[in-house]
Amino acid sequence: xxxxxxxxxxxxxxxxxxxxxxxxxxxxxxxxxxxxxxxxxxxxxxxxxxxxxxxxxxxxxxxxxxxxxxxxxxxxxxxxxxxxxxxxxxxxxxxxxxxxxxxxxxxxxxxxxxxxxxxxxxxxxxxxxxxxxxxxxxxxxxxxxxxxxxxxxxxxxxxxxxxxxxxxxxxxxxxxxxxxxxxxxxxxxxxxxxxxxxxxxxxxxxxxxxxxxxxxxxxxxxxxxxxxxxxxxxxxxxxxxxxxxxxxxxxxxxxxxxxxxxxxxxxxxxxxxxxxxxxxxxxxxxxxxxxxxxxxxxxxxxxxxxxxxxxxxxxxx
Amino acid sequence: xxxxxxxxxxxxxxxxxxxxxxxxxxxxxxxxxxxxxxxxxxxxxxxxxxxxxxxxxxxxxxxxxxxxxxxxxxxxxxxxxxxxxxxxxxxxxxxxxxxxxxxxxxxxxxxxxxxxxxxxxxxxxxxxxxxxxxxxxxxxxxxxxxxxxxxxxxxxxxxxxxxxxxxxxxxxxxxxxxxxxxxxxxxxxxxxxxxxxxxxxxxxxxxxxxxxxxxxxxxxxxxxxxxxxxxxxxxxxxxxxxxxxxxxxxxxxxxxxxxxxxxxxxxxxxxxxxxxxxxxxxxxxxxxxxxxxxxxxxxxxxxxxxxxxxxxxxxxxxxxxxxxxxxxxxxxxxxxxxxxxxxxxxxxxxxxxxxxxxxxxxxxxxxxxxxxxxxxxxxxxxxxxxxxxxxxxxxxxxxxxxxxxxxxxxxxxxxxxxxxxxxxxxxxxxxxxxxxxxxxxxxxxxxxxxxxxxxxxxxxxxxxxxxxxxxxxxxxxxxxxxxxxxxxxxxxxxxxx
Amino acid sequence: xxxxxxxxxxxxxxxxxxxxxxxxxxxxxxxxxxxxxxxxxxxxxxxxxxxxxxxxxxxxxxxxxxxxxxxxxxxxxxxxxxxxxxxxxxxxxxxxxxxxxxxxxxxxxxxx
Numbered sequence: 001x002x003x004x005x006x007x008x009x010x011x012x013x014x015x016x017x018x019x020x021x022x023x024x025x026x027x028x029x030x031x032x033x034x035x036x037x038x039x040x041x042x043x044x045x046x047x048x049x050x051x052x053x054x055x056x057x058x059x060x061x062x063x064x065x066x067x068x069x070x071x072x073x074x075x076x077x078x079x080x081x082x083x084x085x086x087x088x089x090x091x092x093x094x095x096x097x098x099x100x101x102x103x104x105x106x107x108x109x110x111x112x113x114x115x116x117x118x119x120x121x122x123x124x125x126x127x128x129x130x131x132x133x134x135x136x137x138x139x140x141x142x143x144x145x146x147x148x149x150x151x152x153x154x155x156x157x158x159x160x161x162x163x164x165x166x167x168x169x170x171x172x173x174x175x176x177x178x179x180x181x182x183x184x185x186x187x188x189x190x191x192x193x194x195x196x197x198x199x200x201x202x203x204x205x206x207x208x209x210x211x212x213x214x215x216x217x218x219x220x221x222x223x224x225x226x227x228x229x230x231x232x233x234x235x236x237x238x239x240x241x242x243x244x245x246x247x248x249x250x251x252x253x254x255x256x257x258x259x260x261x262x263x264x265x266x267x268x269x270x271x272x273x274x275x276x277x278x279x280x281x282x283x284x285x286x287x288x289x290x291x292x293x294x295x296x297x298x299x300x301x302x303x304x305x306x307x308x309x310x311x312x313x314x315x316x317x
Numbered sequence: 318x319x320x321x322x323x324x325x326x327x328x329x330x331x332x333x334x335x336x337x338x339x340x341x342x343x344x345x346x347x348x349x350x351x352x353x354x355x356x357x358x359x360x361x362x363x364x365x366x367x368x369x370x371x372x373x374x375x376x377x378x379x380x381x382x383x384x385x386x387x388x389x390x391x392x393x394x395x396x397x398x399x400x401x402x403x404x405x406x407x408x409x410x411x412x413x414x415x416x417x418x419x420x421x422x423x424x425x426x427x428x429x430x431x432x433x434x435x436x437x438x439x440x441x442x443x444x445x446x447x448x449x450x451x452x453x454x455x456x457x458x459x460x461x462x463x464x465x466x467x468x469x470x471x472x473x474x475x476x477x478x479x480x481x482x483x484x485x486x487x488x489x490x491x492x493x494x495x496x497x498x499x500x501x502x503x504x505x506x507x508x509x510x511x512x513x514x515x516x517x518x519x520x521x522x523x524x525x526x527x528x529x530x531x532x533x534x535x536x537x538x539x540x541x542x543x544x545x546x547x548x549x550x551x552x553x554x555x556x557x558x559x560x561x562x563x564x565x566x567x568x569x570x571x572x573x574x575x576x577x578x579x580x581x582x583x584x585x586x587x588x589x590x591x592x593x594x595x596x597x598x599x600x601x602x603x604x605x606x607x608x609x610x611x612x613x614x615x616x617x618x619x620x621x622x623x624x625x626x627x628x629x630x631x632x633x634x635x636x637x638x639x640x641x642x643x644x645x646x647x648x649x650x651x652x653x654x655x656x657x658x659x660x661x662x663x664x665x666x667x668x669x670x671x672x673x674x675x676x677x678x679x680x681x682x683x684x685x686x687x688x689x690x691x692x693x694x695x696x697x698x699x700x701x702x703x704x705x706x707x708x709x710x711x712x713x714x715x716x717x718x719x720x721x722x723x724x725x726x727x728x729x730x731x732x733x734x735x736x737x738x739x740x741x742x743x744x745x746x747x748x749x750x751x752x753x754x755x756x757x758x759x760x761x762x763x764x765x766x767x768x769x770x771x772x773x774x775x776x777x778x779x780x781x782x783x784x785x786x787x788x789x790x791x792x793x794x795x796x797x798x799x800x801x802x803x804x805x806x807x808x809x810x811x812x813x814x
Numbered sequence: 815x816x817x818x819x820x821x822x823x824x825x826x827x828x829x830x831x832x833x834x835x836x837x838x839x840x841x842x843x844x845x846x847x848x849x850x851x852x853x854x855x856x857x858x859x860x861x862x863x864x865x866x867x868x869x870x871x872x873x874x875x876x877x878x879x880x881x882x883x884x885x886x887x888x889x890x891x892x893x894x895x896x897x898x899x900x901x902x903x904x905x906x907x908x909x910x911x912x913x914x915x916x917x918x919x920x921x922x923x924x925x926x
Binding site: 111119121150161162165169171172173247253255263266273277278279 | 326329333339343344346381382383385386389390391392431432433435439440446458459462463465469470479484503510511512513514528529532
């Protein structure tokens with residue numbers, strides 16, 4: 001066995017081991033920490049699968065932003081000391097569910113290993129169409145997201161908006177319109193503030209860069225937006241800035257900017273290129289970058305608002 | 318059928334109209350969300366009507382390829398007979414819920430935005446947008462996005478009231494729904510791995526009964542029945558539907574569960590007609606039969622009207638799944654079973670929406686919805702109880718009603734196909750339904766006096782009654798209506814019911 | 815064993831583990847973690863489908879990879895909504911159980 005396969009096997013065992021430990025952990029907070037570590041390991045798996053775009057997304061969102069969300073939730077739950085969670089399941093149920101889980105995993109493993117060869121693929125079609133509607137985009141994933149499956153991408157941003165409103169709607173009536181609670185209760189220490197002042201602008205620049213190169217290299221609107229979101233969250237955790245009021249018109253416009261611009265350009269496609277969501281071939285790349293710029297903005301705002309939670313009115317004077 | 322057909326642009330507009338409504342409502346907030354919803358209702362109905370006319374005129378599905386890029390690389394939208402009818406049903410029930418809800422969620426002039434109102438109006442539009450996409454989507458991953466839109470729109474409506482038990486109901490609903498969509502997505506991944514496309518028409522040409530396809534079909538079906546609340550995955554539904562505001566309950570029970578059911582139909586009848594369906598149909602039919610019995614028995618035991626009506630939904634969903642054995646294959650009786658199944662979808666949608674809206678009026682007028690304390694209420698609230706009675710008539714399957722028509726067609730299909738076993742749950746469920754409808758009406762018609770806190774508005778009673786009347790009028794659907802439902806159904810043998 | 819077969823087995827194991835945790839853990843936050851394991855298992859299946867589809871000048875099929883990116887976003891949004899509901903439930907009632915028995919009791923019939 002050469003080195004790389006051995007490393008792959010070790011990584012696979014580590015991912016499954018950390019996942020199993022997280023499921024089995026007795027302590028809520030320990031399981032949350034296990035989950036964050038798991039997200040980072042998963043990003044490495046994605047690199048090994050030749051999926052740098054997904055690795056970037058997984059590291060930024062699956063591990064990073066989700067990590068902050070879960071750690072914050074774990075802390076807030078500990079503070080509430082809500083202990084009662086209902087009875088633990090009995091042995092018979094555990095055996096039954098365990099058998100079900102093994103059955104599903106086994107069947108899945110079997111069919112995944114025996115998928116037909118040669119594998120069907122849209123890669124040749126995507127390559128042949130590279131001169132077409134996604135013209136000039138060196139990153140095929142960006143071409144798929146923004147051109148061939150633009151309808152999915154636009155609607156997925158609408159899902160984010162529904163999620164933001166869903167999170168807000170959970171708050172108390174009297175707090176409506178106010179700002180969510182700060183991400184950290186305590187005032188940050190000097191070192192944290194210094195780090196944030198240093199990190200945030202640098203990270204923001206990298207985020208814009210990742211978006212900009214995403215047309216041709218790994219990266220794109222989502223990864224860039226997620227990194228900007230993370231930087232805003234760092235600044236909020238250092239208490240350099242606070243979450244905005246949810247009735248702020250600017251906030252709302254920033255949240256809808258991505259899908260709204262996508263929708264308008266998509267409608268205009270009928271006039272400009274003869275079909276809804278079609279791009280005129282001469283302007284395809286600049287138009288896609290134009291839409292993506294607004295999507296970066298929406299994502300960078302939506303993710304931190306999802307983490308910050310519902311308005312609670314506590315930060316009102 | 319890859320290229321776009323005339324009228325295809327209507328399909329994109331039908332999806333984008335409520336999506337644009339969501340974006341505008343969210344940005345401007347306050348009263349705008351309500352005004353946008355009410356303005357979109359007639360526009361959406363008009364679009365659905367135009368689509369239905371176009372399908373009827375050509376007698377074939379209408380198709381649009383997004384950006385002019387055909388599948389497998391691009392995404393197609395398609396409208397056939399059943400999609401066009403479902404678009405119309407969704408438009409009518411969403412509009413009814415919207416106008417009914419003004420009494421509770423209208424923002425008076427000069428008053429600021431409120432939590433409940435913004436959530437209600439925006440999520441109502443979102444449910445509508447998601448359903449339209451589900452009825453028109455031609456790509457299994459695009460349909461996954463539609464399912465998620467539906468989840469994110471429906472869950473916040475359950476806990477709009479904010480009490481802890483509504484939050485618990487919403488959370489349980491969310492977890493079931495998320496489980497359902499991720500397991501559905503796993504099946505989608507396997508189908509892509511096997512065939513390199515997710516387009517429904519292309520897949521139907523390629524699928525063969527291999528282990529990969531069976532696994533994918535099992536996973537996707539399991540996910541969809543969790544979202545449809547088919548027995549034994551029904552436990553999330555009653556608390557969720559009973560705790561939402563009445564207008565939301567009407568949409569959740571009448572329409573939202575039909576969304577995932579519609580995808581189960583799409584999967585088995587449109588994507589996988591090449592599979593031998595005897596075994597899976599028998600499993601789904603059996604679960605449906607149990608649901609019809611168990612749901613009805615539980616409905617009989619509820620003390621609260623809204624919970625009773627919600628458990629009745631569990632039972633009526635059971636009938637829907639009898640369509641899998643009764644419409645399988647390309648036999649002459651399959652068309653009868655298909656008509657019966659679709660009639661059940663429509664009759665239940667209208668009858669259940671009417672009953673939830675009435676239950677809401679009742680709870681507001683009496684201050685409670687405890688059935689035991691209804692003595693004499695029918696004399697005080699005659700129109701509301703008339704609506705409950707007419708809706709109950711359709712649920713029970715007595716003529717003349719859409720519910721009767723549905724059960725009659727299903728019974729005929731079960732006899733004609735030699736699967737008489739399915740007539741037992743149909744008949745038993747009908748008897749039990751008569752029992753729970755009687756339980757609502759009997760105390761209300763008895764002598765007694767109830768205290769009316771606030772008499773219900775006539776207009777809101779009229780909206781609920783209108784829906785119940787539609788549920789009855791479905792009994793008079795002409796032959797041509799059933800032919801319309803056949804447009805675009807693969808394996809349609811052309812046999813009329 | 816090639817990385818993609820290995821990843822497929824990891825994906826299957828994650829789905830199984832997540833299913834077990836989602837059904838059995840009484841705590842909703844633990845259920846949410848389990849749901850995310852199922853989610854990443856599903857995404858890994860897309861990932862190996864993409865890798866197996868390497869063709870033309872691509873080392874992977876871009877279509878399933880694009881779907882994973884969409885899926886990760888949706889899964890995060892779902893987590894955020896679930897966390898908001900869990901925290902509010904805990905704050906409003908002091909308990910975080912989903913056990914229906916804990917919530918049954920006399921009430922006003924939703925007339926509020």
